[in-house]
Amino acid sequence: MSSTDGDALVRAEAVGVRFGSSDVFRGVELHVAAGSRVALTGRSGSGKTTLLLVLAGLLAPTTGRVSWPGLAPDPRRRRAQIGMVFQAPSLMPELSALENVTLPLRLRGIGAAEARASASAALVAMGVADAADALPAQLSGGQQQRVAIARALAGNHRLVLADEPTGALDRAHAHQAALALRDGVAATGGALVIATHDPELAAMLDHQLVVTPEGHLSRAGTR
Numbered sequence: 001m002s003s004t005d006g007d008a009l010v011r012a013e014a015v016g017v018r019f020g021s022s023d024v025f026r027g028v029e030l031h032v033a034a035g036s037r038v039a040l041t042g043r044s045g046s047g048k049t050t051l052l053l054v055l056a057g058l059l060a061p062t063t064g065r066v067s068w069p070g071l072a073p074d075p076r077r078r079r080a081q082i083g084m085v086f087q088a089p090s091l092m093p094e095l096s097a098l099e100n101v102t103l104p105l106r107l108r109g110i111g112a113a114e115a116r117a118s119a120s121a122a123l124v125a126m127g128v129a130d131a132a133d134a135l136p137a138q139l140s141g142g143q144q145q146r147v148a149i150a151r152a153l154a155g156n157h158r159l160v161l162a163d164e165p166t167g168a169l170d171r172a173h174a175h176q177a178a179l180a181l182r183d184g185v186a187a188t189g190g191a192l193v194i195a196t197h198d199p200e201l202a203a204m205l206d207h208q209l210v211v212t213p214e215g216h217l218s219r220a221g222t223r
């Protein structure tokens, strides 16, 4: 199934992942076009995180094929075009919130002043500007999650893959984070794929796909 028409930033064709002797899913067909916003839902353990890792190119599928027709052919360059918000905390513990958001930009060759400005703006958009100088351990789980989202937003990625980005947030902050992600990615013409258990967040996106135990994606509804 296609989530949208048009040139795919990422395309999964008959993709399956097997760990040991058990299939997580099989036969996944997914096209994510520039500008599209897709929610992946499904019960815990259905394979949402696994599928995001495949779409990021961080996990090779056991069967089928994943390709990125709308991204750079070179894997290193392509990797820089993909932003991830991981389900588990992923901030570097010895760096401040601002440094965590700035570092990936600097590693991509962006100058110090520009990187700092983009990072600060993303922290403001996520409502954690006051936490800029704090270390992750000094922040609440929800604040850390918002810094991780800011890091993905600041990169102006073509494709942002976010795994339960609002799981640790209260309703108001979850809504703010979802809006910032949705609109931040749209502003750069990129695409957004969010794995979420939150029906309110899923409903804010254009397409909802369910990762089923049988291994197929089905459309839960579109707006």
Ligand SMILES: Nc1ncnc2c1ncn2[C@@H]1O[C@H](COP(=O)(O)OP(=O)(O)OP(=O)(O)O)[C@@H](O)[C@H]1O
Binding pocket: 019, 020, 024, 042, 043, 044, 045, 046, 047, 048, 049, 050, 051, 087
């Ligand atoms: N590296 C791994 N080795 C073996 N099994 C794994 C591995 N990663 C995931 N699994 C298994 O694959 C299945 C899918 O896991 P995954 O984390 O993708 O689910 P999920 O839909 O993201 O769940 P949740 O909603 O709880 O985050 C689970 O049964 C899990 O135990």
Ligand SMILES: [Mg+2]
Binding pocket: 048, 049, 050, 087, 163, 195
């Ligand atoms: Mg998961």
